[in-house]
Amino acid sequence: MAKPIYLDHAATTPVEPEVVAAMLPYFAQEYGNPASVHRWGQCAEHALSSAREQIAGVLNCSADEIIFTACGSESDNLALRGAALAARAAGRGNHLIVSAVEHPAVLDTARQLRERHDFELSELPVDEHGLTSTEDLSAALRTDTVLVSIMYANNEIGVIAPIAALARAAHEKGALFHTDAVQAGSQLPLDVEALGVDMLSLGAHKFYGPKGVGLLYARRGTALQPAQTGGSQEAGRRAGTHNVPLIVGMAAALQLTEELRKQDCRNMKSQRDSLISAVLRSVPHSRLTGHPARRLPNSASFVFAGIDGNELLMHLDLAGVAASSGSACKTGSPEPSTVLRALGLPPRWALGSLRLSVGRHTESDDIEHTVSVLPDIIERMRAAGD
Numbered sequence: 486m487a488k489p490i491y492l493d494h495a496a497t498t499p500v501e502p503e504v505v506a507a508m509l510p511y512f513a514q515e516y517g518n519p520a521s522v523h524r525w526g527q528c529a530e531h532a533l534s535s536a537r538e539q540i541a542g543v544l545n546c547s548a549d550e551i552i553f554t555a556c557g558s559e560s561d562n563l564a565l566r567g568a569a570l571a572a573r574a575a576g577r578g579n580h581l582i583v584s585a586v587e588h589p590a591v592l593d594t595a596r597q598l599r600e601r602h603d604f605e606l607s608e609l610p611v612d613e614h615g616l617t618s619t620e621d622l623s624a625a626l627r628t629d630t631v632l633v634s635i636m637y638a639n640n641e642i643g644v645i646a647p648i649a650a651l652a653r654a655a656h657e658k659g660a661l662f663h664t665d666a667v668q669a670g671s672q673l674p675l676d677v678e679a680l681g682v683d684m685l686s687l688g689a690h691k692f693y694g695p696k697g698v699g700l701l702y703a704r705r706g707t708a709l710q711p712a713q714t715g716g717s718q719e720a721g722r723r724a725g726t727h728n729v730p731l732i733v734g735m736a737a738a739l740q741l742t743e744e745l746r747k748q749d750c751r752n753m754k755s756q757r758d759s760l761i762s763a764v765l766r767s768v769p770h771s772r773l774t775g776h777p778a779r780r781l782p783n784s785a786s787f788v789f790a791g792i793d794g795n796e797l798l799m800h801l802d803l804a805g806v807a808a809s810s811g812s813a814c815k816t817g818s819p820e821p822s823t824v825l826r827a828l829g830l831p832p833r834w835a836l837g838s839l840r841l842s843v844g845r846h847t848e849s850d851d852i853e854h855t856v857s858v859l860p861d862i863i864e865r866m867r868a869a870g871d
């Protein structure tokens with residue numbers, strides 16, 4: 486069988502060897518708890534603060550504005566629940582705004598705040614490309630809006646939101662602005678000052694770092710009710726002994742990604758565009774989802790009329806290509822994804838979605854093989870369905 490091809494970098498990425506090397510000493514040799522006063526503790530504390538400084542350098546923020554978490558989902562949960570409950574406790578208001586195409590880590594948290602904590606929630610519609618307009622945001626903002634959360638780049642269709650403009654609109658009405666940058670982290674600039682955001686979520690496994698670690702940037706002065714109480718780690722905002730090796734790995738991976746960003750994006754864009762043009766040319770009744778230009782350099786996403794997306798994934802896997810239908814979390818679900826429905830796609834199209842996401846180590850042969858097998862697979866599936 487031919488070499489398996491991994492085109493699912495939006496689901497997760499491989500950990501770079503130098504990142505593994507950076508983490509290794511902190512498992513079995515330098516295993517101290519950063520909270521301990523002795524030399525092992527000091528060594529761990531030093532590694533932790535170096536990692537924090539390194540990350541702050543990439544994000545253009547202060548080290549004390551970084552909160553380490555266990556994943557992007559936890560960062561989103563802390564941002565939404567933490568900021569909403571703290572704002573309410575301060576009597577600042579009761580209204581939240583999210584976009585209709587947020588990852589469930591944001592959308593389900595916002596809906597839980599509505600259902601269990603009596604917040605009012607506006608879910609902003611998106612256009613046919615998945616974009617939220619600043620006009621729609623401005624119209625939805627109220628004097629009692631405490632928090633707006635709109636993702637930087639969408640995980641299913643790769644569309645990139647105009648974060649700086651959206652954040653400005655939120656600030657004009659006095660609301661905090663959070664962005665889920667989990668998908669953007671491997672490709673887009675993360676300067677929080679340029680973006681103008683109050684909070685930003687990242688997860689290391691999307692940028693060639695380890696799974697099980699993430700972070701929330703929270704601008705100094707942003708009040709957050711802790712999701713996890715206990716020890717005083719992370720200035721009381723997230724209790725629990727730090728996972729030093731994974732935090733060190735996240736910092737190394739982010740630094741490397743920042744250094745390689747331009748080159749990675751150039752390569753990935755060219756592969757993405759080859760995929761998009763070959764697929765649209767060779768597969769009848771196919772459409773690109775997301776925006777034709779404002780899209781993540783690594784993301785090619787499609788819908789094919791009359792095709793079962795999950796079945797397509799199985800056929801592709803048999804042909805040596807690992808891909809995804811919408812987000813990894815959606816795989817196995819027979820329902821069209823929330824994102825594709827928000828674009829207004831009818832179920833006949835929305836059920837036949839495919840996301841091909843290239844990565845730092847994707848080669849041109851991988852693209853050629855994929856576009857050589859995909860049209861036949863779809864033709865056979867359609868013929869079998871007739």
Ligand SMILES: Cc1ncc(COP(=O)(O)O)c(C=O)c1O
Nearest residue numbers: 556557558588590640667668688
């Ligand atoms: C946009 C977005 N937000 C949040 C998450 C959740 O991140 P994690 O897997 O680190 O919990 C993902 C993961 O797919 C994502 O793509």
